[in-house]
Amino acid sequence: MRETAYAKINLALHVRARRDDGYHELETLFAFVDQGDVLTTSAAKRDEVAVAGEFGTALTDPFDNIVAKALGKLPRSNGLRITLEKNLPVAAGLGGGSADAGAIFRIVRQMHGLPDDWQDRAAALGADVPACVESLTCIGRGTGTELETIESDLTGTSVLLVNPRIPLSTGPVFQAWDGKDRGSMPQGTASLIAKQGRNDLEAPAISRCPEIATVLESLNGTDAFLSRMSGSGATCFALYRSHDAMREAAEKLAFHHPDWWQMAGKLR
Template structure:
């Protein structure tokens, strides 16, 4: 059995930073959305757990124990390994040691604000749940994901969500943006999250709007755009290039450096993609 799935690219249609917490994390309000394209994962049975990296950005990662996909696989296994009778039933079916041969086709740039690693981890959890014949338990998956990173829980569902706190408190919203043509653009400059948050000026500019996804997106903002541009000025060039196309929204995603634009038609999106410099990475799709 060979199973496959897309690890859907995550974008933040809006990202409001409200304050820095005493634990060092930041209090956020964000509107997550997902594109119908991204990395690809395949899993097949094996006696041991392994990971092979392919794709245009596969060389930017290491298939070592710290890789988020392998960490997700171990966390999923451990969640059932500690579950008493349920665990014994599962182990009797599967046999130990547990294993899987995982292939990750890395199509998304690394450290780019589109949640590639988080989406990969979430896709691994979904795939291995099927491969290992585990219960499709959304609540348990969220609990596992929370131990892996702030964006991983949202990537489990890969649907439009409002995230609060550190982004892990999730609430579904009225998604009137499904099918919207979207273009992602990255200047192929990696940008780490930590320095961007450190460069935030600490000013609370107000709460995330309430309502349908389109209203939140239109009236929201990304409070990390300014800090990210101060560290990576080419982001301003990407935003200017997207703003010069026939879009109805252009914004940076997450902590950058990827930016996105939303369009009324696929034709407008594709014309915009053709106008971007060839040195920049682009991905066209639709919102889920």
């Protein structure tokens, strides 16, 4: 069995307030690209996880592997041998680890079904994991785990992901946020929320990683109708009216910035 761990992007991300538990109250519009990491699965006597791919060497701690943790959260009658092809950069604002965990939940669901409390088990692995299980456009509130499905008018939209190959941890970005509540996320269609929304972590992320501003400037210089940073960075995305416009932008950026990472796809 092969399962894609779809890259997550935040079309909008509004940070509202700091909670009593130390986390931040969020309003976000999750969307997912039809590309990402790839998990290959086969039956085994016990759970085994192997990692390959361009960014596989970044996952060196077997005790901090979210794929193994996700397997441990789900009761089954047999083990699974998982090979993770790590195509998404780590600490990049794409929910890569959460997407991998979400893919494990889908694999187990197909093979064995999921327990009734699977949402709680997913949330225990990370705030983005519940959204990554279905990997469809949805609104997230609270810490991002309170989900509301939304019919997306952006499905099929061409998207280009660009990362300057600089890892950026979430904690320092939140620490750099100025704490100002700039208002709630707009209501309406996915495209309206995306256009009228914002990413409140963009400025603090740029203060930690100035190269993000260069990526956004480059994307804004293409024929994109929307470009924004995803999550806490450093990956940025751009949306295009056509595949040809996206491909032209990808070629332009590859020529001027051959060291940047790119991934092209469509929104699910």
